[in-house]
Amino acid sequence: MIVYKFGGASISNIERIQQVIQIIENIEAGEKAVLVISAMGKTTNALEKVVDAFFQQKATEALQLFEVIKQQHLTVAKYLLVKEYNTCYARMIDIFTEVEWLLHDKPVRAYDYYYDQIVCCGELLSSTIIHFFCKENGLNTQWIDIRDVLLTDNNFRDAGIIWDITAQKAQQVFLNTAHSIYITQGFIGATTDNESTTLGREGSDFTAAILGNVLEAKSVSIWKDVEGVMSADPKMFKEAVYIPELNYNEVIEMAYYGAQVIHPKTIKPLQNKHIPLLVKCFLNPSLPGTIIHNAKHLHFPPIQILKDKQVLITFQSLDFSFIGGQSIQNIYAFLNALKLIPNLIQFGAISVQICLDDKAEKINELAMLAAEKFDVQVQKNLQLFTVRHYTAAILNAMNAEENVVLRQQTPITLQILKLQKQ
Template identity: 40%
Template structure:
């Protein structure tokens, strides 16, 4: 049994979906679970709509609706049935957008999930019309999480129990489902974190003891850098689980950070392959001993440097740190890098204005808090001295760290 995941770029147009269908058809002889993301930039569009609704600004679903219906025009000879299904989803989306009294994170999950719901409906109907035996299942009823909206924590026992029941569907055809989204036991929609469809595929792989998992991307595999920023990026043909896990932790965007652990726990290999060139091997992530020949360059955007300075000029101590870490944990804020001096402690985090304000309101009575936004964090794994010089030159650096294997610097864009 195999698990395939197709991201937004591989579903962004009718031609892309036709290409995706060809890849699925070539692998239809095996038991297969297909996990799909929202199409193209749909998630971004939904985030913009949500923001406007919460601000009371005028907004319309027309552009989003047209985008999906235009794709259907090119996919289906008779689009009446799929149009009826999509109209129902857009009606439900409008209802959820109007629930502005919900807390932001909960409201976010009830709205953003429609990208995956629309995508999976279109793709499943097209694959069925193309002659494939498809069972469309709702991940919100299989991937069970707590109510930590926008970053749900998986209830593994309940999730495995439910996903195991899909084996009967797999013997009869292909199971197709949504990535990124889950649900609580009492039926509220949750999401697994931005770009979380990879993680969804890993959850299904783990629970079904998959032979392998494959992520189909718009890149040839895992590269040592983002090819959109660094033209000379090189392909890694083979990577160990540990190395891949560290790369995702530092911000490599090709795989969601939570993806590796469930696969490594069951020694399930992960393939990252190009949907434009499916005949190519891409990259395999598995249990191996490989020395990567080239440093990895990982850049995280939209970073925020927060510095906590003690009010009475005593030294930063464990009691101070415990206050900071407790609030970071409560707000589910992940530290990307940290550093302390005698009287201050600094952390670098992904910038979320609402969470930053909440943290400052809680801790301002204990610290003088200053912060900078609009920053980038570069990590060079397995660096060479010349690599540091290359990427350090001309930067306005606010924070810098060097360890045995990694160089990290935070700088003003």
């Protein structure tokens, strides 16, 4: 069994979908494969606007925005399909209807619940089109609604996996010998009450890793529009270089510090079962890509990660007493309650400084919670710059940076938090 994950960029237009089909056609005869499909292009962003309009009780606007998404997907299907179009159209209408019924109601539950019920249709639609295009090209594929397989808790927008049930269902569905290629969705799952959930933004990588784990896959491949993993975002850093080989530890560190190449939760399910992760280029499948596995003692170039929209919160004791164990426990309790993960922490004698992603509502709630026990200061519009395996030249350049509000350095990793350029 192999698992392939195709991201939104790989199926963003007609030409790229045709390239994906060529990759699928080259899967070796006799090999079973699960294809995890993301939403097309910027569909998730468009669906988020639908959710916003609906939750603000702008029903007409929400339906109009959704109509645009419908027509875009129908147009793609019309272009790609002839024999299979009517069957595909019927399946897509069912998905459209599932959302439209909801949009005609008024919101009575939390935003995150509606987000998951609406946004999940992006992956359902794209995987439906890919499935029928495969059939149009003579491939024996089976479409699977991953919500029938991947069971989660009801922590909407960041659902936790119920591993034992998911493993059992996945083995029943995907190890069936009737088909060799299964097409399903990334990013989404469902509760035991059949309510749709999502696994966090860019969670399709995680879906691929989950299925790789429970199906004991030979490998998991993530198909992207780059040669492989790069040492930095080439759009920001012209000195970025291709990295042919990484180990699990390094990729976890990169993801933690904000690198967008792999979803942060992806590595653990693969590392636990020693399943290699391949990052491949769908624009040129002949390129070797990057392999991520258990290798040790690798040499890495400087890896640079820039993360915008950061906030620094300073928690200072009210009576100038030292920050001790109880104070730290209180701060972590606040973070845990709001499901906030620190990007950087600096301890002082009477204060703790924590850098977080600027999720406005949660940051405000954190400040209010902590104000009962601390003097709380919030500084926004910051940028976190992280370099792993830095050189002397990079160290000198970072020392010369202006508007730095916080700095941390270890023998491997150097970080500065600075004012973000407007």
